[in-house]
Amino acid sequence: MAEGDPSYIDYEAFLDPDFSPSSFANTLVTSTNNATDTPLDLSTPLSRVLFDLQEIDTHIHALTTKSALPLLSHTQNQTAAADHILKESGTQVAAVTQGYERLQKEVVQKWEAADEARVAAENSLATVRLARAVSRCLTLGKQLESQVAEITGRSATGAATSVGVDGASPSAGRDGFRALERAAYTILSLREMFSAAAEDEEGYGLDRVKVIRTLRGEFVIPTENMIKSRAQQTINRFSLSSNSANSSNGQSSTSSGYKQARDARARLATAATTLYLLSPEPKSSTTAVDYKPELLLSTLQGYMHTAIMTSVNSLARALSQLPSMDRTLADISTRCQDIVALEASLKTLRPPPHPLLASTPTAETQAAASTNSNLLQPLLHALDTSSLPSYYWRSLASSLTSRVQEIVNRGGVSARTLRSNRDRLRIEIKECVLRASRVSATSLLAEKGRSGTDTVIVGNWEREAAVMVSSVVGPLGR
Template structure:
């Protein structure tokens, strides 16, 4: 409603957001009727509403008639402005579209080409890496083949002969064992690559590499392990043959000891290197060379059981006791020499083991402990829970002999009576055997070359071991 034009219609009430038609109708009916009248008159309020509608319609008609031209003019102005805006917007949209097309042509298409080039370069790089890995594996394979030829004596141009004791001579290539072990470790590391950054990743997809691994590397590794284990199992420095007067076995010469050590060192290092590594990895201090330990434990077990069986047989046939005791002492001297060799053999550098870390200097006690951990003897002593291999030999021998002697006594007969009658003699001979075994040749303990091989060196006080051995044999005889 224009200002200055009076009207009896309350436009504010109709325009109020809270306007209610029902409430307005109720008010209109109440204002046109008497509350006490029984008949309800609705014609009057209805006429008023119709009159109000006519008034409002007339008012709207008047307003639109007066404002038609301004409204049309305003609408025309808005339409023209919209057309101008649309035209300008269309121009801008066209410009943006052209810019995008140019961008797509100059950047997106070039990026696609560059991305294809990147993928091609990555594939080429992976191919080059794989080709280099294949080439390196083939080189290592040829190297391993040459080393296996040295070990087996084939392809060296030298006849394959054996030494006086039946063992292969050192020149046959025992030193090649350790080199072959390092070659096998390099191949094993390449075949076990799991990430793209590792050298050798993807080798399992190459057929020639699978053939190389299955038909050559694995058999060669088994052969190297078997040769190293055979070398340790055959380790011996003394001859079991002794004079009839019961003296100690003839000690080995310096050359024999040197050759034996030259065979033992590479064999032990080979088994140390080829022992399995835990999946989570290990450090040098935590590493347990299971293959080496099992072989050395097998050597100890064989020596102990051979001595037990020989002594058990000789206890039933006393005339053979002197020879058997010499053999038992000979095995103990071999074990003492083995202990000396292992103590002086440092663990080889393992390429697959993590370092212990730490650059701080160690105290003297820590340095000594570190040195003990780096030699090849300490892991064996820890596995056997002993401080000395000869002591372990005698104590294990004694623990097994007691039951054998009891069996002979329980069977009775001539053997049991002979044992009882020679009780003092057995006591003396067994004690002398243990003490005689403690006298190891100086050459066996890696003395200076100028020192005579017949010189003997005591490797410890074995009075307690002698008492244990005497008690294990003589003790059941007095029961």
């Protein structure tokens, strides 16, 4: 049927998007039947529907028959256009494929070769860096070996260079200690290389080299422990008592005592600097102001503890045996004079530059550095005191009170002797404390040939004397 031919079929209703078959069927049934009829007549609406379907089918057949040639022509044109597009696409794909092959040959393959060269260059550079690090470690190890030989007085082969009276070489006895500080800096350089964790740091990958592991485990670590032990022994044995005695035997003895005191302080300075450098550094980045030399502080605290406990024990024995009191008090005052000399020495020692510590010269760090400008301040802070002699006397007094109380509680001859000699003890103990404040000038390294007395009075210890007298005489009662 032509587009303009009339049709009784309502195509608009069927093409409506809201078309409902059930509604259409219901309308068709009600229009062909009476609503009051009990049996419905469905043959008429069914015939109507079948006729409409036949009419629509006839209409479709007429349209397709009439438009067959235009449809075939349109399909042929579409097929030809598709073939042309496919042909042109094939040409473009071939051009792209050819361009990719040329790109792969001229760029990708060359890039792969260049990347292999880059990897080879990086590996070669890493090998060179590692070889240089190994070479530097071995050089530092050789340097440390010569420094150890200088400290111990033995050659690299293990033979003593020149044996003295005590079995060590004179160089080790007189000047060998000077190599301690240099050995400490060498160990720090090795420690820095061993701890390298980033690829751009010197020493990265050294833990994979067997000779370096052997060097570290069998030489560097034992040597570091030996150097620490030597430095700790030097501090623990620090004493100027003999120097003070020699300084009172004439001009030649004074000169000799001055030289010995100078050597003793030089040994102390080297040992303290060595322990400061070899103290374990914290994991995080720390400035020199925040750095706590734990090894040095523990050694100095051990020196103070040993001096205090030795004095407590010897004085407790002397209180039970009064005839030995004079000699004991003399030893205690001499020991305190060594502590005075130790304080004076530490006060003049500035913290050495530490290569593993960060330096941040800000206003705050400079202000903090001014209050922590010597090696004495960290020790005073650790002991919570303002003076080492004051700490010595007050610690001694606090420990003596219980010892005297034990003697009194036991009773017997010792307790009666102490009570009867109460006044004598008061005078002698006070004199002991005050005598300790009169330090030999050579102990403090005063100028040689100093006019007048050869002693120097250090501080006012009347309060410490009162505390000591009270700790001994107080438990004796009246």
